[in-house]
Amino acid sequence: MAEQKSLRERLGLLIKVAEMYYLEGKNQDEIAQVVGVTRSMVSRMLTEARARGIVEIRIHRPLEFDHTIETLLQEEFGLENVCVVDLGGVNDDHLLKYLGVAGSTLLEEYLKSESILGAAWGSSVSAVVDQVEKQQSMPIKIVQLVGALGATMNEYNGHSIVQRLVQKVGGEGYYLNAPFICPTPETAHSLKETPGVKEAIEMGQKCTLALLGVGSTLPQYSSFYLAGYVPVEELDDLRQIGAVGDVCGLHFDIHGNEICGQFCERLVTIRKEHLQAIPVRIGVAGGLGKVDAILGALRGGYINVLATDNITARKILEEQKVYPINNRKKEK
Known part of the structure; x- marks a missing residue:
């Protein structure tokens, strides 16, 4: 006592x-x-x-943007808009949050009454949704662009992304009630023809803007692999044929050329031509492990608005010089 x-x-x-x-x-x-x-x-x-934990010290660093690099990226790739957050020495633990702030800044700039927003999946897209301010319900439509990946990593799932966006900004959600990755191309084709799935896919073709992540074929940066839905051997196969990344499961090489093997044919996702027809395609991605993937996405016209960090942005500009685009015409 x-x-x-x-x-x-x-x-x-x-x-x-x-x-x-x-x-x-x-x-x-x-x-x-x-x-x-x-x-x-x-x-x-x-x-x-x-x-003893009696005192906790927290430092809230104001978020800053690197407008010089934003201009360089916009001019180099012919982008509609760019938002580059200055990490200022912040470690990778805070990267997703900062990307979320940058992405939500761009999304809120473009999201208007009567917009039809297409939403993809992944950790960066989820981080954007986390940062979107809850507001009065807007008369918009929000469409799931890719199929579901089951219960694992649920907050990253396309269905959850749409549901959370509807809760924050209102509107009507359109859900793609089919698996993202099917066992065979025939299964994927059959599912795309079912009435509910077909309706969501057709609504995706009417989108006025899209919120997209950029995936990598490197296992340690691949949400497909980390979620347990694609074995490392399948990623190895994709890299062997030149794939460096994907948007909505649509793979491409570092020059932006489409890479479509059997894996692509097994997906329930928006088609490339329909994705590129969306006027505003906001890509949210960062980290040095994603540089090649982001460069390919920019060159291939998969995204035309970019939210990233200043360290990644500088590396993208460096690699743009190291890996020339082989006379490929830039797509906006």
Whole structure:
């Protein structure tokens, strides 16, 4: 009992010292006089208070944008719009959140009354939805552009993305009630012809803007692989034929050329020509592991609006010079 009382008294003293220092603005000399200890003891008490979790220090860094790199990207790739967040030394743990802020900034700029928004899937798209401000219901339609991937990583799933967007901005949701990846091309073709799925696919062709992620064929950056839906051997096969990334499961090489093997034929997703017909195609992606994929998506015209970070953006501009586009005409 005596030990418990002693501990309570110690904790009470640490709280008192922490409040005087952090809330009342007293310096360590002033606190030492009040408590009746030396200044060095006050310093040790403040350290102990942090170690015990009595004091938590959080730094909220204002988000900044790199307008110089935005202009360079826009001019280099003929983009409609670009938003580049300056990470300022922030580690990768915060990258998704920052990409979400950048993507939501662009989405809210383009989302208007009567818009038909097509939504893809993945961690970056989910991060954008997290950052979208809840607002008064808008008369819009929100369409799932890719099939479902089951219960795993549910918040990244196309169905969940549409559902969460409807909860935040209102409107009517159109769901693609079919698996994203089918066992055979024949199964995928058959599902696309069923009435409910066909209706969602046709609505996807009417989209005025799209919210898209950019996937990688590198296993450690592939949402397909991380979600457990594509084995590493299948990603290896895609890389062997030149694929560096995908948008909505539509794979391409670093020059933006379409790579469509049997994997592509097994997907329930929007067709490339219908995706590229959408006037505003917002791609949200970042991290050095995604550089080749983003470069291919830009060159191939899969996206024409980009949200990324400044480190990734600089690397994209560097690789644009290292890997010339082989006289391929840029698509907007």
